[in-house]
Amino acid sequence: MKAFAELTEREILAVAIAGEEEDSRIYLAFAEDLAERYPDSAKVFTEMAEQEKGHRHLLLKLYEQRFGPNLPPIRRQDVKGFIRRRPIWLTRNLALDTIRKEAETMEFEAERFYAKAAEQTTDTGVRRLLSDLAEIEKGHEQLAAKLSETILTAGVRGEEDKTRRRMFVLQYVQPGLAGLMDGSVSTLAPLFAAAFATHQNWQTFLVGLAASIGAGISMGFAEALSDDGSMTGRGSPWLRGGICGLMTTVGGLGHTLPYLVPDSWANAFWIATAIAGFVVFIELWAIAYIRARYMDTPFLQAVFQIVLGGVIVLAVGILIGGA
Template sequence: MTAGRAGSRDIRIILNCNGIQQMKAFADLTEREILAVAIAGEEEDSRIYLAFAEDLAERYPDSAQVFTEMAQQEKGHRHMLLRIYEERFGPDLPPIRRADVKGFIKRRPIWLTRNLPLERIRKEAETMEFEAQRFYERAAERATDVGIRKLLTDLAEFEQRHEQRAAQLSDKILTPDARSAEDHTARRMFVLQYVQPGLAGLMDGSVSTLAPLFAAAFATHQNWPTFLVGLAASIGAGISMGFAEALSDDGSMTGRGSPWLRGGICGLMTTIGGLGHTLPYLVPDSWANAFWIATAIAGVVVFVELWAIAYIRARYMDTPFLQAVFQIVLGGVIVLAVGILIGGA
């Protein structure tokens, strides 16, 4: 029995050494540990805001300045906490971190916040301040020392107003001209990261699948085999375009964002573009004139797709509308005619 207990104890020690962490409940923290965790948290938040500022400096310099100011405020919080800690407990901090406390505030690794849109970064900051406020409120409820409780309560109230203060700071720093410039940059980033890969996929999926789909349709005059050809062409084109977009640019120099996000958008829109005029061929072959019904519906869908693409190009890519119509609609009609001629040969 003794050997068995010793063996179990050895197993627990090995598990802990191999990285299985034993976390401490918030209710079990002492005042000293609460202050130590708060100090570490303010330091981490300050570094996160500085990372936000560094990430935004080139794209949104005025908003980057806002986050730099917020980082300085977090440093001020840390100094306040550290001063009262040293007065009560001395200079040595216990080795306890956020990750050691069960249910404590979680922060995303900073590398996961790189190249996020400005609004997403602002939402991250709002979430950080809300979670910090909740922590200070709970910590103040547990504090028995009057001075510590007052400081934690003050910090909770400060975090509650931090979002409003950040907005006031933005109003002071972001002049109308600066806001206009950032809005222009935001639109440009939206076009680069979402519209451009999506439009490229939609164009490829809508146009490149026309020839094989209508060639199969007029060669067989049967809906189900035509649908299978269109489905295979759409999915195959989506996979190909998705990988091509993802591997073409890592976004580090062009600012086009995550390559896998762009690739996913491009691949999805390519597949959707092909499926639009493929789905009508699900009309059952048992219906009277089933082939012509499906082909008529597919023709209407193709017409709508091509004009929609021309509109998007004119709206977001600064292409004159008539030029976009000439390039897309005329090109699509030619590809469609080629597919019909080949299939009917």
């Protein structure tokens, strides 16, 4: 995977051409999905798809003039910094609000890409076209406003969410949630395996502390290296990595700290284990709520994925430790 700064002008144009073609198809898929339920919104997406086709034609014409007919096989997923989006356009009967949010993200990313690409190119003609396309993408916000009006009329929502708020979620909530999920779930097995193998609180605490800090370091680096933020506007990779690593450590320490109960207490092990089990229950339900609240995941689905998964990992740790 290449960093955006490493792309040549030829590769920048190729990524732009592929991106416009993909976005056009996505908008047409949205239009087809909404045609019967929200015909006005479907027309908006059809119009947006036609505009993306026009952008692709301009980019392809310029590319052929500069570099010939052969496009290098590079797409957005081959470049660091683009938002990793779920292919929700493959799902039918999506909520209009969900589709609108996806369109806003796509528009924001396209605008940022063209602005950054224009800064990086040296050819005057290429720079002019990319700058013009950046301005055109800004104009798509007016089309998004039409979608918001449709949503208000349909009574689906009372207030429009802004794209910048969604970027805030991508910058802070998403890496923090990923870390919290990993820290809360991945440390369950080693912690409770150590607990039931030793029945010693202090040794269990040391295992949990090591697992939490180790997982935090690993997740922090993984998040920082996954996306340099140059295209997505997700901010500094090291800031996101720090947030992810910190929340991973916090997630693991939550059910590790109860094992600081002194071994000298009567029934110290069972007291610490009972507290840790209660903390795990709170952690898993909190994660499920955050996923449902910020990540557009149905609550019951989030509960099934997180709570059930956490219980299975917890049971594995107890079984191994008690073997």
